Amino acid sequence: MSYIVQVDFKMDGPFGEEMAEGFADLAKSINEEEGFIWKVWTEDPEVKEAGGIYNFETKETAEKYVEMHTKRLASFGITGVNAKIFAVNSTLTAINKGPVN
Numbered sequence: 102m103s104y105i106v107q108v109d110f111k112m113d114g115p116f117g118e119e120m121a122e123g124f125a126d127l128a129k130s131i132n133e134e135e136g137f138i139w140k141v142w143t144e145d146p147e148v149k150e151a152g153g154i155y156n157f158e159t160k161e162t163a164e165k166y167v168e169m170h171t172k173r174l175a176s177f178g179i180t181g182v183n184a185k186i187f188a189v190n191s192t193l194t195a196i197n198k199g200p201v202n
Contacts, residue, residue: 109152116146136162
């Protein structure tokens with residue numbers, strides 16, 4: 102069983118290609134986090150919100166990441182982070198072609 106982390110927060114930008122260029126090193130560093138499997142980056146420039154959907158091997162590694170990431174975002178001046186952790190029902194997810202274990 103794996104775990105999904107859903108994170109969103111208010112952010113003034115950058116978005117789109119500017120975000121991709123500015124956060125490339127951060128994206129690469131996330132690959133090195135313990136238990137990390139994958140991430141989908143999310144953004145909505147119209148409401149100035151960003152975040153992501155992450156997949157982790159265990160609940161413990163997901164919780165550890167959320168704690169670290171919330172502190173990292175605070176160091177960027179981003180507060181009010183909404184983070185939730187969900188267990189994945191892999192049987193139903195496989196029926197719907199979800200990319201999780």
